[in-house]
Amino acid sequence: MGLLDIITGKYVDPTHFKSVHESGNIITTTVDAVVNWGRKSSIWPFPFGTACCAIEFMAFTGSHYDVARFGSEVLRFSPRQADLLLVAGTIVDKMGPILKTIYDQMPEPKWVVSMGVCASTGGFYRSYHTMQGIDEIIPVDVYVPGCPPTPESLLAALMKIQERIKSGDQAKRPQGEHRVGARAEGVNDRRERREAWAHDDASRASTGLDPRGRIHFKLTEERDESGNGSHHA
Amino acid sequence: MPSMIAMERDHALAKPAYRILAEKLGEKILRGTDYRGDLAITVDRSAWKEAARTLRDHPELDYKLFLDLCGVDYLNDESRPDRFEVALHLYSVTHKHHIRLKTALPEKRPVCDTLVDVYKGANWFEREAFDLYGIVFTGHPNLTRILTHEDFVGHPMRKDFATGKRFVNKKAKEWLLTVPKGSEHLVLNIGPSHPAMHGCFRVQALLDGETIKDAEAEIGYLHRNFEKMAEERTYWQIIPYTDRLNYCSAFINGHGWALAVEKLLGVAAPPRAEAIRVILSEFSRIMDHLVCISTNVVDLGAITPFFVVFRAREEIYDLLDSVCGARLTVSYVRIGGVAQDVPDDFDARCRKTMGWIREVAEQLENLLTRNIIFARRFKDVGTFSKEDALSYGWVGPCLRGSGIGYDIRKDHPYSGYDLYDFDVPVGSVGDCYDRYLVRVEEIKQSLRIIDQALSKLPQGPFITDDRKVALPPKSEVYSDIESLMNHFKLVYDGILAAPGEVYGYVEGANGELGYYIVSDGKKHPARVKVRPPCYNIYQAYPQMIKGTMLADAVAMIGGLNVIAGELDR
Incomplete structure (x- = not known):
């Protein structure tokens, strides 16, 4: 809580007048910061x-x-x-x-x-x-x-x-x-849900995509001693 | 089992309602059953109105209290020639008897006569059946959608309507009333987001100065489809949904659901469970009444009672928290008992909470009962006659405020209410002040019941040992193969109720909360209809406020204690 005094780089609380006085009676800040500081507690x-x-x-x-x-x-x-x-x-x-x-x-x-x-x-x-x-x-x-x-x-x-x-x-x-207005999912019984999934898999397959949730494991390439990929050999 | 059916029919034949209807209608009575003690009579649709009128007017029957009317869809039932059915529930206060009247309607033309001129309360129920099932009631004055929005297409409770299908509502319905041409009256829209409208009710009032000339209400702003969801859930899974019907007294809803399913299954909960249910139900009732009174006076400008009352509410919350780990939506009840035993210091906790309630109730009475401003705002405001209350289907504190002492806990004791000594307060005038006094007195009576139930809280199991209904204890599941199998079957298949239908009811905090369950033998119920007390009460509200001042309308709504979750389901 408080305002940033950009001269000292510290947060000061304007309700503590004493500290404000000590740092030169002036606080430099933006209006937004002061307004937001006030706004958040009301x-x-x-x-x-x-x-x-x-x-x-x-x-x-x-x-x-x-x-x-x-x-x-x-x-x-x-x-x-x-x-x-x-x-x-x-x-x-x-x-x-x-x-x-x-x-x-x-x-x-x-x-x-x-x-x-x-x-x-x-x-x-x-x-x-x-x-x-x-x-x-x-x-x-x-x-x-x-x-x-x-x-x-x-x-x-x-x-x-x-x-x-x-x-x-x-x-x-x-x-x-x-x-907006989308069908509320998850309401159907298991059989219907499986059918919906199968439908989804088929439509993805037709555009060349894998079924949802399939994780591809990337094989790390074998490396030779020089640090280059094995396929260079 | 043909012999069983024959026996049921014989029981039904012996009932005066069946006999009198048979004399009157003859061939048009198609069937009478007495399943689990529920008298149900099916009539031909041509005799629908006449049958209802006979039930109401015949002195030996006197079914004057309108309870519920709903549609049922039997799409998957091959044995029935007609797809739809309309079920009407009535009650006779003089003879203390419930009845269900049914008629079948074909898929092609689901049309039947309206009952609006027999029971005033039928109006909104028929609109609901039209909205959700597409059943047309000829002669109905205003057969329009009531729960779903204007851009909705189709009838969602039909079995062939996909549960998740939604439609975007582009614009709110602006006008509920039409202003007569050339008149200088002002139409004032109150709600659905208005502090006096406790949630999401909406009323439009036609004002002449400050006097309400005409009023129309709109509901459905919290229609979150409990009944449709229930058709896809097992009997257990519905328990959390019931908590969210009347969320001011969540436990009573679960209690009612458990009793209705137990009636359907023919099992009983052990005495300890019943006593625990009674104690928590009564605490919930107190909680509900406290919220009702305090928010009612907040609407009138008095905020102090609200702060006073919430202290006691927090204590009850703490008690519920210690019993089941939840504050508001408890989900503590189970079919055949309760979820777990109460904590060891239950008695002490209850007594401490009761001390708080006594103190708060006393403060509340000191603040309000003889407060001249409060009395002037409440006395002779919103007076509702006995006859209208019955015809609209009012129940609970509102009906008792109007002078009819019908309390299910007394007239049809359940869960061992007959073991306890308590009084039923009844009002004399039927105004807001009477309803307030009834609630205050009921808080005291509830404390009496809790006191007696605590002192004779029986020992023993907290849930039935019927393995087709209740899960075996975990220790047995891990050590005994049979219990493991029971556990597996019950979790996987759910509770399987025999085909049949029952109407289970309890005294909710604001009236008779009923569940009409139709089972087709599968693990999900085929139809669950909640009989919400608020629905009938709020239906009468636009009639009540006609001719009164606008400020009085605000005083009335709070005292009726309409809860949106239950109203719109």
């Missing part, structure tokens, strides 16, 4: 809670885990006033456009936490109406595993977001854009 989350994860999210804001310690207790239910979108719970295809709208309505800069496996990958709902990860439609900065994640892991995610804010990182594009 995140205003928008809780997009839909399912079970929202209950654990409530525990996260409740008295026991007390998110106020991280300066994020000001929950905003208007996307216009929030800078962290916390997606807690399964997002189904019907909810997709609404989530996208809310993300678009948030002012820049904004960060997204995908809480729980359902929001991250669809979880164990591999079916006709469940979005297989919110990164199909919006960018995600931090994924939190768990079904539902414990409040501790959500706190860890919040700290990760703080790190990202400090270093100026922000996810810009939906990572899973290419698979």
Whole structure:
């Protein structure tokens, strides 16, 4: 925590006025660094809670885990006033456009936490109406595993977001854009899955590719004493 | 086994429902069975509405409580001439009896009469059957998709619909209501992402000033296909899915599922397991009521009760954590028992948690019950009559708030609830305040039950030793060849239930949670239908808020305790 004093090359904390005075009363830095330093401890989350994860999210804001310690207790239910979108719970295809709208309505800069496996990958709902990860439609900065994640892991995610804010990182594009509406895989019984694999192998073979997962072992060439490859001999 | 079928039929024939229907409909009654104590009557589709009306109106039957209506697809069943079936579940509060009424529909033209004018609650259920199975109900006022989105093609619960097939929803449905031309009323959209809408419900209200003139609700924003997934899972593998139905009281769902499957299989859990189930169910009920009350008042602007209550919730979480290692989604129940025995200090932990709950409940009552602001926001708000409550199929604290003392734990005791002494609180007016008081009282009654169950917690095994249902202990698997084989067969084949269908039900935290299971003898159930208490309750919500103030609508929704996971499944 702190700002980089480029003269001494050390981090100084502007709240410790004394040290600032001693190093010449002046700190040289960028505006971004100061703003990000301030921003990371005053995140205003928008809780997009839909399912079970929202209950654990409530525990996260409740008295026991007390998110106020991280300066994020000001929950905003208007996307216009929030800078962290916390997606807690399964997002189904019907909810997709609404989530996208809310993300678009948030002012820049904004960060997204995908809480729980359902929001991250669809979880164990591999079916006709469940979005297989919110990164199909919006960018995600931090994924939190768990079904539902414990409040501790959500706190860890919040700290990760703080790190990202400090270093100026922000996810810009939906990572899973290419698979919007793709068939939820892994739902079929073994026989069907094998058929799908066989189909995949055949289509790869027709383009001259090997089946997925085949590892080619590279043989090390025999070397003669001069260090050249044996085929030169 | 022909003799068995004959016996079932004889049982069914002896029931008054069968006799009266037979007098009335004659040839149109096709079949009556009494499998595992469930009376099921199949009628011809031309007599569908008349049969339902007779069941409701005949004084000897009085099946006034509408429970559930669903479609079933028998694509793979060669013995049936017709592919689809519609199953209706009803309950008679006066005679304390469940009934299932069925009718078969052909694949080519799956059409039957609507029951909307017989039971108000049938409306959304018929829309759901249309959405998921493509069954058409003639005379239905608004037969449109309800759970899936507008860009969806096909009927996903049909057996020939691939589970993973998805469609992209490009645009959210914007208008649920139409504004009359020339009127100056304002249409206000509330939800699905709104703090008062607890998850993802959506209501559109037509406002005249602050008064709601008309309202329409939309659901399906959490339709994550529990029922379709269940058709591809074994009876065990479904347990974690049930946890995520009503996630405020996850254990009760698993309890209900285990009881329903045990009913289907005809096995029973040992007394110790049943007592453990009762204790944890009651803790879950308390947890659910606490969340319901606290989030309800958060909507009204009081945040203190939320912080007070979550202290007790954390204690219950810790207890569940010590029992099974999970806080919220416990997956602790097993078919025929529970996953493992409780820890040695279970009794002490429970008593400590109960101390916390007592303290918190007292604080909660001091903060709310006589609080004048709270009382004014709650008294005479959202009054719902007995008749409407039954017709919509309300159950649980909401039905009891409306003055009908139907509690499954008392009327159809399961898991040994008849061993414990407790009272069922009943409201007198049926408003939000009554529902609140019922919940507060139920917390106290649950503590009573836990206290008694703890003091007579029996010793013995925690899971049945039926090797077709429960896995043998690991020590035996490693030392005994027979146990090893049992283990292998059970893991590989799963539990195999005989062909048949049952409706198992428990008193969930917000009402009768039922599972209608159809087995075709394979390791996966052929059909699982959850009878979600919230579905009926939320269906009545747009009717309730018509004519009230907008702020009262917010006060009402929290007290109904609608849980999205269970509503949309």
